[in-house]
Each structure stands twice: as C-alpha cells, then as structure tokens.
Amino acid sequence: xxxxxxxxxxxxxxxxxxxxxxxxxTEMAVHMGVCVDTxxxxxxxxxxxxxxxxxxxxxxxxxxxxxxVRPCMRCRDEAPRPKWQYICDKCxxxxxxxxxxxxxxxxxx
Ligand SMILES: [Zn+2]
Numbered sequence: 512x513x514x515x516x517x518x519x520x521x522x523x524x525x526x527x528x529x530x531x532x533x534x535x536x537t538e539m540a541v542h543m544g545v546c547v548d549t550x551x552x553x554x555x556x557x558x559x560x561x562x563x564x565x566x567x568x569x570x571x572x573x574x575x576x577x578x579x580v581r582p583c584m585r586c587r588d589e590a591p592r593p594k595w596q597y598i599c600d601k602c603x604x605x606x607x608x609x610x611x612x613x614x615x616x617x618x619x620x
Contacts, residue, residue: 518543518553518557522543523557523559525539525542526539526543526553526554526557526559527559529542530554530559530560536550536551577593577594578591578592578593578594579591579592579594580592581597583597583598583599583602584597584598584602585598585599585602586598586599586601586602588601588602
C-alpha cells in the first residue's frame with residue numbers, strides 16, 4: 512500500500528505508439544488494466560499527453576467563441592461552456608474529486 516505504480520518501458524512505448532495511431536483511450540486503459548482517468552494520469556505523468564485543465568483553458572482562449580450552450584449531462588445546467596465539454600464545471604469538479612480517490616493509492620509517492 513502507498514507504493515507508486517510505475518509503468519514499464521514496454522508499456523510506455525505501447526502508449527506512445529497508441530497516441531500516434533490515435534487508439535481510443537478506452538482501449539489503452541483496458542490494455543493497461545486501469546480506468547480511463549488513471550490512464551490519462553499516467554499519460555500526463557509520463558509526459559506523453561497533457562490533460563491539465565488550466566492549460567487547456569488557456570489554449571482555448573486563443574480560439575474565440577469556442578463555447579456552446581448545451582444542457583449539462585448531469586444537472587442540465589445551461590450556462591455556456593467550452594465546446595465539447597458535456598458537463599458543467601461544478602459536475603466536472605465533483606467528477607475529479609471521485610477519480611482522485613481512485614488515484615490516491617496508485618500514485619502516492
Ligand atoms: Zn452540471
């Protein structure tokens with residue numbers, strides 16, 4: 512318990528190759544035996560992909576008006592959100608808190 516799980520060089524190569532060939536995250540997650548949230552965490556940790564929400568928001572700000580008004584899939588909130596974001600920030604935050612619990616035992620250093 513509390514031991515960080517490191518991926519092998521073989522897995523790292525698999526992930527890098529999968530990203531290049533645009534393999535779905537769900538498929539990579541199954542291959543790695545983890546959930547998609549944890550997979551993304553691995554990709555970020557290994558520097559293979561960037562999922563930092565803050566950085567994502569900055570890059571979005573360069574493209575103006577990339578928002579849509581679509582009811583949140585969870586609470587039906589209709590405030591404008593970045594395009595392709597299906598749930599509102601409040602629900603997203605709650606989501607991240609849940610996945611954080613899952614990652615804690617995997618990634619504790
Ligand atoms: Zn919501």
